[in-house]
Amino acid sequence: MGAPVVVLVEPQLAENIGMAARAMANFGLSELRLVAPKNGWPKKGVREAASGATHVLDGATVHATVAEAIADLNVLLATTARERGQMKRVLLPDAAMAQAAEGIGRGERIGVMFGRERIGLTNDEVSLADAVVTFPVTDAFPSLNLAQAVLLVGYEWRRAAGLALPRFTGETRSPPATREAMLALFGTLETALAGAGFYPPEKREIIARNMRDMLHRMVLTEQDVRTFRGALRALERKGGRPPP
Amino acid sequence: MGAPVVVLVEPQLAENIGMAARAMANFGLSELRLVAPKNGWPKKGVREAASGATHVLDGATVHATVAEAIADLNVLLATTARERGQMKRVLLPDAAMAQAAEGIGRGERIGVMFGRERIGLTNDEVSLADAVVTFPVTDAFPSLNLAQAVLLVGYEWRRAAGLALPRFTGETRSPPATREAMLALFGTLETALAGAGFYPPEKREIIARNMRDMLHRMVLTEQDVRTFRGALRALERKGGRPPP
Numbered sequence: 001m002g003a004p005v006v007v008l009v010e011p012q013l014a015e016n017i018g019m020a021a022r023a024m025a026n027f028g029l030s031e032l033r034l035v036a037p038k039n040g041w042p043k044k045g046v047r048e049a050a051s052g053a054t055h056v057l058d059g060a061t062v063h064a065t066v067a068e069a070i071a072d073l074n075v076l077l078a079t080t081a082r083e084r085g086q087m088k089r090v091l092l093p094d095a096a097m098a099q100a101a102e103g104i105g106r107g108e109r110i111g112v113m114f115g116r117e118r119i120g121l122t123n124d125e126v127s128l129a130d131a132v133v134t135f136p137v138t139d140a141f142p143s144l145n146l147a148q149a150v151l152l153v154g155y156e157w158r159r160a161a162g163l164a165l166p167r168f169t170g171e172t173r174s175p176p177a178t179r180e181a182m183l184a185l186f187g188t189l190e191t192a193l194a195g196a197g198f199y200p201p202e203k204r205e206i207i208a209r210n211m212r213d214m215l216h217r218m219v220l221t222e223q224d225v226r227t228f229r230g231a232l233r234a235l236e237r238k239g240g241r242p243p244p
Numbered sequence: 245m246g247a248p249v250v251v252l253v254e255p256q257l258a259e260n261i262g263m264a265a266r267a268m269a270n271f272g273l274s275e276l277r278l279v280a281p282k283n284g285w286p287k288k289g290v291r292e293a294a295s296g297a298t299h300v301l302d303g304a305t306v307h308a309t310v311a312e313a314i315a316d317l318n319v320l321l322a323t324t325a326r327e328r329g330q331m332k333r334v335l336l337p338d339a340a341m342a343q344a345a346e347g348i349g350r351g352e353r354i355g356v357m358f359g360r361e362r363i364g365l366t367n368d369e370v371s372l373a374d375a376v377v378t379f380p381v382t383d384a385f386p387s388l389n390l391a392q393a394v395l396l397v398g399y400e401w402r403r404a405a406g407l408a409l410p411r412f413t414g415e416t417r418s419p420p421a422t423r424e425a426m427l428a429l430f431g432t433l434e435t436a437l438a439g440a441g442f443y444p445p446e447k448r449e450i451i452a453r454n455m456r457d458m459l460h461r462m463v464l465t466e467q468d469v470r471t472f473r474g475a476l477r478a479l480e481r482k483g484g485r486p487p488p
Contacts, residue, residue: 025385083412090414136408141269164380168327170334
């Protein structure tokens with residue numbers, strides 16, 4: 001399956017380009033286009049910042065103009081932090097990438113364009129885009145780092161493409177305990193506590209019920225019940241005395 | 245409204261801590277706790293990396309141990325990139341922050357714990373958490389930068405809290421064109437094109453209908469129609485000749 005192309009317009013800092021490449025690789029984007037990177041290309045330190053995402057950097061293409069970088073795209077989205085007085089659709093990253101996933105599913109080429117570190121995209125550059133993507137940052141601190149913006153687009157792309165799955169799940173090494181095992185645990189616990197004089201006689205029923213509630217909330221497995229009962233038996237044998 | 249606390253365990257690089265603070269500020273998180281930051285605190289360069297999010301750094305607290313840093317929290321989530329052989333719930337950031345928002349709504353204090361740059365959290369540290377948060381990165385390149393991980397949690401927090409709104413919307417400086425205005429535009433265009441000999445007579449109807457479709461797809465405003473008709477009249481006056 002295709003994925004959106006990332007277009008960085010006049011990026012300046014090696015670290016931001018490298019971190020953007022790394023963020024792309026994290027979420028399965030691979031096509032990076034650089035428009036007139038400031039102070040030339042390749043940049044010193046960019047590979048270190050990419051932290052191993054060198055396939056993205058090695059495949060990056062450099063373009064003299066935005067027009068050249070976007071020529072083959074069918075849809076261009078422009079990221080911007082502020083209103084441009086243009087009557088464009090304004091999309092959050094999730095909606096933007098949902099539309100991108102639809103377009104890519106139809107075989108379209110989609111690009112997402114990011115501006116310069118300090119000043120973003122010019123109004124003329126934004127006017128080349130089909131729609132604007134903006135990030136739901138706070139009014140108090142809206143300044144999003146370039147690589148962070150790329151990361152959010154990559155993350156939402158992966159979600160929109162249906163690929164945002166955890167890489168592992170919690171282990172379940174043992175099936176949930178049967179009710180019989182739970183009843184046996186309650187019995188062991190309540191007998192031990194009664195023997196230890198834990199319950200005032202008039203409170204025994206209510207305390208026992210509360211402790212059964214606690215144990216139910218733990219959603220114990222068969223193995224958990226065995227561990228618990230073994231621990232109780234060890235405590236009973238020792239009579240609560242600390243080990244010698 | 246409260247927000248999750250960010251706990252960084254033995255973070256090393258000033259840049260990552262600063263960028264994490266910036267990402268927190270972007271999405272309205274403000275409480276940062278540092279457990280035994282490597283090579284001391286404060287770190288040289290951290291304020292520059294925070295790019296103005298100094299309120300987060302200035303409010304950061306430093307703790308000798310994880311136990312101290314998490315003592316007052318009601319719920320602790322541990323971020324990890326890999327399976328730990330622990331039978332914990334594994335949540336993606338969106339589900340984790342949805343649960344955090346519910347808890348915070350009930351007045352609970354929620355923390356999200358992030359590990360060291362190279363090796364993450366130890367299994368013992370993960371065992372202190374109520375659940376695990378993991379990021380839906382690719383198997384091919386799963387190494388997520390620390391500040392990027394904090395950013396994704398902050399972003400999903402803001403979404404879960406219902407605060408993820410665009411800071412601006414597309415301008416609509418003029419109401420949608422009336423159908424009368426659209427019909428007038430079609431008339432102006434079709435008369436001009438007929439006058440210019442654009443239509444083969446037998447194709448006039450079909451071409452005109454296709455062009456009406458194109459114009460409808462533009463969803464024009466009243467102002468757009470005026471601009472368009474003015475442009476057509478200018479072309480008619482010039483007779484298509486380039487300006488002298």
